[in-house]
Amino acid sequence: MPRQTFILNGKTVTVDVADDVRLLWVLRDRLGVTGPKYGCGINVCKACTSHINGKAFNPCAVPVGKLKPDDEITTIEGLPKQVAKKKRGEHGLHPMQEAWLDRDVPQCGYCQPGQIMAAVALAAKVRREGREITEADLDTIRNICRCGTYTRIREAIVDGAERM
Amino acid sequence: MNTPHPAATPPTPPALGRRSFLGYVLAGTTLVAAADLGLGEAPPARAEIPTPPQVPELYDLNDLLTDAARPTANLITVVIREDGTATFALPRMEVGQGITTSTAMLIAEELDLPLEKVEVTLAPARPELLFNQLTGGSNTTISTYTPIRVAAAVARAALLDAAAIVLGDTVAALVAKGGVITAPDGSSVTYGELAGRAASTTSRAVEVQLKGEADFSVVGTPTNRVDALAAVTGQKDFTTDLQVEGALPTMVCRAPTLNGTPVRIRNKGAVRRMPGVTHVQQVSFGVAVRARTFGQCIDAVRALDVEWRDGPVAGESDATILRRLRSAQLPMPALPDTPLAQTIKGDFTFYFRSNSAMDTNSAIADVRADRATIWAGLKSPVVAQERIAEKLGMSVDQVEVNVVTAGGSFGRRLFFDAALEAAEISQAMGRPVKLMWHRADDARVGRGHPMGTCRVQATVAGQEVLAFNQSLTCVETDFRHGLGEIITAKAADLPAGLGNLGFAETIFALTQEVPYDFGAVTQTLVETDGRFNTGSMRNIYSPDVRVASELVVDQIAARMGLDPYEFRRRFQRNERLLAVLDKVAEVGEWGKRMPAGTAQGIAIHKEYKGVSACLVEIDCRPATTGRRIREAVTGPRVTRVTYAVDVGLVINPRGLEAQMQGGINDGIALALTSSLHLRDGHFLEASWDNYFYTRQWNTPPAVEVVVMPSTEKQPGGAGEAGVAATFAAVACAYARATGTVPTYFPINHKELSFEPKPYVPPIPQSPRNGLDLTS
Numbered sequence: 001m002p003r004q005t006f007i008l009n010g011k012t013v014t015v016d017v018a019d020d021v022r023l024l025w026v027l028r029d030r031l032g033v034t035g036p037k038y039g040c041g042i043n044v045c046k047a048c049t050s051h052i053n054g055k056a057f058n059p060c061a062v063p064v065g066k067l068k069p070d071d072e073i074t075t076i077e078g079l080p081k082q083v084a085k086k087k088r089g090e091h092g093l094h095p096m097q098e099a100w101l102d103r104d105v106p107q108c109g110y111c112q113p114g115q116i117m118a119a120v121a122l123a124a125k126v127r128r129e130g131r132e133i134t135e136a137d138l139d140t141i142r143n144i145c146r147c148g149t150y151t152r153i154r155e156a157i158v159d160g161a162e163r164m
Numbered sequence: 165m166n167t168p169h170p171a172a173t174p175p176t177p178p179a180l181g182r183r184s185f186l187g188y189v190l191a192g193t194t195l196v197a198a199a200d201l202g203l204g205e206a207p208p209a210r211a212e213i214p215t216p217p218q219v220p221e222l223y224d225l226n227d228l229l230t231d232a233a234r235p236t237a238n239l240i241t242v243v244i245r246e247d248g249t250a251t252f253a254l255p256r257m258e259v260g261q262g263i264t265t266s267t268a269m270l271i272a273e274e275l276d277l278p279l280e281k282v283e284v285t286l287a288p289a290r291p292e293l294l295f296n297q298l299t300g301g302s303n304t305t306i307s308t309y310t311p312i313r314v315a316a317a318v319a320r321a322a323l324l325d326a327a328a329i330v331l332g333d334t335v336a337a338l339v340a341k342g343g344v345i346t347a348p349d350g351s352s353v354t355y356g357e358l359a360g361r362a363a364s365t366t367s368r369a370v371e372v373q374l375k376g377e378a379d380f381s382v383v384g385t386p387t388n389r390v391d392a393l394a395a396v397t398g399q400k401d402f403t404t405d406l407q408v409e410g411a412l413p414t415m416v417c418r419a420p421t422l423n424g425t426p427v428r429i430r431n432k433g434a435v436r437r438m439p440g441v442t443h444v445q446q447v448s449f450g451v452a453v454r455a456r457t458f459g460q461c462i463d464a465v466r467a468l469d470v471e472w473r474d475g476p477v478a479g480e481s482d483a484t485i486l487r488r489l490r491s492a493q494l495p496m497p498a499l500p501d502t503p504l505a506q507t508i509k510g511d512f513t514f515y516f517r518s519n520s521a522m523d524t525n526s527a528i529a530d531v532r533a534d535r536a537t538i539w540a541g542l543k544s545p546v547v548a549q550e551r552i553a554e555k556l557g558m559s560v561d562q563v564e565v566n567v568v569t570a571g572g573s574f575g576r577r578l579f580f581d582a583a584l585e586a587a588e589i590s591q592a593m594g595r596p597v598k599l600m601w602h603r604a605d606d607a608r609v610g611r612g613h614p615m616g617t618c619r620v621q622a623t624v625a626g627q628e629v630l631a632f633n634q635s636l637t638c639v640e641t642d643f644r645h646g647l648g649e650i651i652t653a654k655a656a657d658l659p660a661g662l663g664n665l666g667f668a669e670t671i672f673a674l675t676q677e678v679p680y681d682f683g684a685v686t687q688t689l690v691e692t693d694g695r696f697n698t699g700s701m702r703n704i705y706s707p708d709v710r711v712a713s714e715l716v717v718d719q720i721a722a723r724m725g726l727d728p729y730e731f732r733r734r735f736q737r738n739e740r741l742l743a744v745l746d747k748v749a750e751v752g753e754w755g756k757r758m759p760a761g762t763a764q765g766i767a768i769h770k771e772y773k774g775v776s777a778c779l780v781e782i783d784c785r786p787a788t789t790g791r792r793i794r795e796a797v798t799g800p801r802v803t804r805v806t807y808a809v810d811v812g813l814v815i816n817p818r819g820l821e822a823q824m825q826g827g828i829n830d831g832i833a834l835a836l837t838s839s840l841h842l843r844d845g846h847f848l849e850a851s852w853d854n855y856f857y858t859r860q861w862n863t864p865p866a867v868e869v870v871v872m873p874s875t876e877k878q879p880g881g882a883g884e885a886g887v888a889a890t891f892a893a894v895a896c897a898y899a900r901a902t903g904t905v906p907t908y909f910p911i912n913h914k915e916l917s918f919e920p921k922p923y924v925p926p927i928p929q930s931p932r933n934g935l936d937l938t939s
Contacts (some may be wrong), residue, residue, distance in 0.1 A: 034398065035398020040851060060931075113395075138814070
């Protein structure tokens with residue numbers, strides 16, 4: 001059985017699993033990291049959105065064998081440590097998570113880890129481009145929320161981006 | 165959990181007087197306070213004229229659900245622990261609607277305990293609760309409002325009694341606040357310190373007073389959800405997140421026609437030898453595979469070569485079902501169409517829709533020779549427990565059913581399809597299983613909202629509406645979950661669908677009304693076809709009925725030369741409805757000038773003891789409808805929504821606002837984008853890029869929800885209250901913007917906006933190009 005090595009939330013992990021198993025199942029079924037959720041398995045619903053080397057991606061669409069040992073995977077569980085301590089909020093979380101709490105975004109909560117990871121990546125991308133988040137940017141987000149929390153998600157992204 | 169019972173039956177009726185109720189202190193090593201879940205006040209009946217009162221005004225679905233509980237004498241308990249926290253196991257299901265938060269608020273209020281010291285969990289199936297463990301009909305807060313407060317008040321009274329002894333003062337002199345009881349001399353004792361002292365060696369009945377509304381400091385205050393921190397950190401556990409020893413990932417290969425069944429597996433051995441696969445098992449509804457990871461389950465399901473027997477709707481399509489519905493329609497009454505009395509008609513078709521939640525159907529089952537343990541998101545756990553026991557050939561007490569928070573429901577989890585399947589699979593394999601439905605199955609095979617037609621006929625003379633008839637004809641809505649227990653569930657299961665039809669007719673009669681002063685009003689329901697997997701979907705009949713009604717209302721208004729808002733005011737006979745209508749007109753700027761191709765639409769709704777009004781603005785101009793987004797439906801966009809809601813007494817305004825915001829997105833989806841297409845015996849939709857629930861590019865950039873101050877003393881239902889008025893307002897706005905009244909919904913149903921995925925294999929493979937798509 002191939003040994004797969006990558007960096008998960010700041011720590012190097014090694015797991016014995018076939019190359020073709022998608023990272024989502026390695027995280028959830030083998031490593032017990034359940035923040036990234038299954039919603040479709042075909043990179044459509046975005047409930048599993050996580051980060052690879054600081055950019056948003058969907059582990060349901062990545063065979064684990066494609067990861068390099070120095071690839072840094074961040075799931076919602078590792079998000080707070082992506083910012084310096086002084087940037088973390090009253091719950092010790094990433095500013096985007098704190099904005100999510102202040103605006104009481106979640107309803108069932110199932111899609112929210114993916115929503116937050118997508119929001120952080122969007123805010124970072126817009127910052128790299130030297131501009132503010134627009135309504136048009138928010139319209140590009142593909143993450144589905146079947147509870148329909150979109151209104152508060154939009155408000156929280158703008159708020160969280162300002163805090164980042 | 166064992167349910168303690170009081171030592172003696174109370175000699176007096178539960179309600180003793182104004183805000184005075186009987187509760188119990190139960191024997192225990194720590195303080196256990198209890199109340200009868202059947203406690204509650206019947207709302208006053210009220211009739212208005214001149215349209216004779218319609219059934220829901222006097223007695224609605226919520227009264228049925230609440231009254232169904234009264235004959236049972238079963239207890240809910242608030243337990244005070246030595247760490248000073250209060251715990252409560254709610255016999256209802258949290259699926260995102262926020263009832264654990266509102267329940268914690270009620271307990272915090274009556275106990276004078278900080279909210280963070282109240283822990284609300286979900287009770288497992290409690291068969292002794294009979295009717296009273298069903299989460300549906302927006303009934304949770306209505307039915308539990310009084311008993312939860314009584315139990316908390318009993319706990320507070322017992323803590324005060326114990327404190328009086330400890331502090332050497334009288335109860336009347338003590339002050340309870342923030343989980344601490346203080347005497348006039350400044351000495352104090354915490355709830356945690358009192359928990360053991362307040363415990364009782366015997367069970368006894370006690371009389372308590374509840375706080376008056378004027379004294380509320382928690383109830384009515386906007387409060388963030390108690391489970392939000394867990395949700396945003398990935399720590400909130402859903403069924404598939406639970407780690408149960410030996411319960412390996414399990415998925416099912418299903419037939420290429422809806423509800424088809426397996427005949428035989430042609431390559432069982434080869435699939436069994438695939439990497440990670442432990443079991444391949446033919447079961448009654450398909451072929452189950454169990455593997456080390458879900459990814460390996462997907463591979464195995466795709467590799468299976470199975471001979472199938474067609475399901476009951478093989479060969480059917482939207483068009484054949486529509487013909488069947490048309491032939492089942494009742495004749496509408498013949499009405500005069502003379503210069504004095506004109507008839508205005510509407511005839512609308514509503515296609516199948518899916519209540520697929522983000523969290524697909526799932527369950528964990530560990531079935532042994534002599535017992536079974538189940539974990540799943542269940543809104544009717546008592547029926548689930550009884551049906552699973554029946555399926556496994558066990559007695560009910562051999563089956564433990566644990567209720568897990570679910571990632572949405574929208575009615576889906578009134579049923580327990582995955583739990584029943586997981587139990588069958590686990591028994592057949594002889595191993596624990598963690599069953600998860602693939603999204604493709606959840607969309608195609610999972611329960612949905614039935615297709616139907618709704619005809620409306622109004623008779624108008626001058627400026628008066630003499631009669632208003634409405635007839636809904638639809639594919640059967642499955643109510644076989646009954647009222648939460650097997651007795652009524654079995655009643656719904658009588659031969660030839662008669663039992664379920666009786667349920668459907670009852671629920672239709674108890675929920676539907678025409679909220680206008682329209683003279684002679686009739687509403688009828690015909691259900692015709694029981695072959696589909698259906699159920700209630702975030703509002704049962706109301707969205708379709710209200711859309712048909714409000715579209716015709718706009719036409720009557722036009723015939724009379726009245727503005728839609730002014731017309732609705734003139735024919736309104738309910739003060740609360742008038743208030744929400746006026747509120748949205750004012751806040752949403754009804755009647756403002758709008759560019760061609762855009763318009764406002766306004767609609768009202770009344771259900772579950774609440775009233776709501778919605779005013780939307782829609783943009784149907786080519787620049788908007790022509791937006792191109794990959795794998796998406798754009799189309800008209802609702803650009804602004806103003807929503808006013810009066811549900812009665814509001815427990816948590818922030819939670820209520822959230823429920824309305826969600827319902828608004830559901831209403832928009834129903835009007836504009838989301839439906840299932842039946843073709844050749846199967847639904848086509850297999851992905852969120854096929855089933856077009858509202859996305860960020862569809863959602864309104866501007867949404868304002870106004871929570872009305874209510875004069876009502878009792879809370880109403882919230883979970884479904886946002887859908888019907890929004891759906892109707894969007895339909896009316898679309899008709900006004902385009903000059904064309906839609907005759908079917910959603911308006912995009914006749915354009916297929918995606919390439920259907922194959923049925924064999926039944927589920928798609930996961931892509932491999934995820935690293936090329938980072939952002």
